[in-house]
Amino acid sequence: MDQLQKLDTVVSHYFPELSPAQITLFCRLGDIYTHWNSKLNLISRKDIAHLYLHHILHSLAIAQVTIFVAHTKILDVGTGGGFPGIPLAILFPEVHFHLVDATAKKIEAVVAIVAALGLKNVSVDWARAEALTGQYDFIVGRGVANLLLLYSWVKDKIAEARKNKLHNGILYLKGAPFEPLPLVVDLYPLQRYFTQPFFKEKYLVHAYSV
Template sequence: MEVIQKYFPGLTDEQINHFSRLKDIYSDWNQQINVISRKDMANFYEHHVLHSLAIGLFIKFSPGTTIIDVGTGGGFPGLPLAIMFPEVNFTLIDSIGKKIKVVKAVAATLHLKNVTALQTRAENYKGQFDFIVSRAVTTLPEFYKQTQHLVSPKQKNAITNGILYLKGGDLTDEINPFKSRISSTRLSDYFDEPFFSTKKILHLSF
């Protein structure tokens, strides 16, 4: 939890309470449904919560912004972002029912009224959002094909509506097809921890 407050010193008491409770809630659920590698629970805040919150350093979402987290898994990056931005509406989707069961339970335990969780595939989902967020569920060109119908043309933020994608490694081949529509920001620009040395946030604007 200290690593969260290191980079986000202005959290409210409620946000600190929510973030502080997250690890225990996930540890309990992980005994029943393995949504996070058990080896990785020791690095829960750095590898999952802080990684998700990189999006909150890249952009401060305007109140009323709508966001869909596609392939949310156990709720990342959507749930940490929902705690960080209580005036933003989040829809978290995944095709695997047991993962959505955990997401719903975590959101209910923390009384997060800005979170909706659904078992569905992006290709089948109808609705439009200001941003799509995700943590590397597939290659970016493939992800774009599956999700492009979900982005609203109406703008209300400082950056253009589109995809905010967290991914690591050499992304040259994935970025090239989008030319000037995409930006890549190294997470090492935000965070000191070695875990983030190869990780990036991609913004594909629509």
């Protein structure tokens, strides 16, 4: 199955209003990640055949819960190979994404992937989240750490002024169970949005203060 077919059967099925430019970028992800994964284990090598379902569509699950308004600022903590930040940046070209990770080799690859795609709304840094000083509307992540630890890293980086429908806070993709947090927590089961068995017992966690 070529990349366009994979895109049609997975991503385009759930996001039918993609522009031609977005379709082109999503199609290119398959070859780009296959290339980089042969050099560096950005994702499990056994999983590269499931890139569109397990990584790209999983990242885009956030967009099933909320549509970010223009000029929203998002921090992707522990981005690894660029997930969920890169797929979301393609989907929301007027939103700024800051991708950070503490592993230098992964960040070098993500910088190259962002440059190859020509994404102007993405910045990438080799850094630990707790060392950052910026303010963001949302912190996103996927399997980086337990939620309580993640919250300790980013609790002072969430902007107070709200511009989106959802409260500013953490949007975290994970499976159960969930660690207790000193925040309001809303859970979104991904089976509500996607039919594939992969999404069974996977959730988007929205954690925020009011």
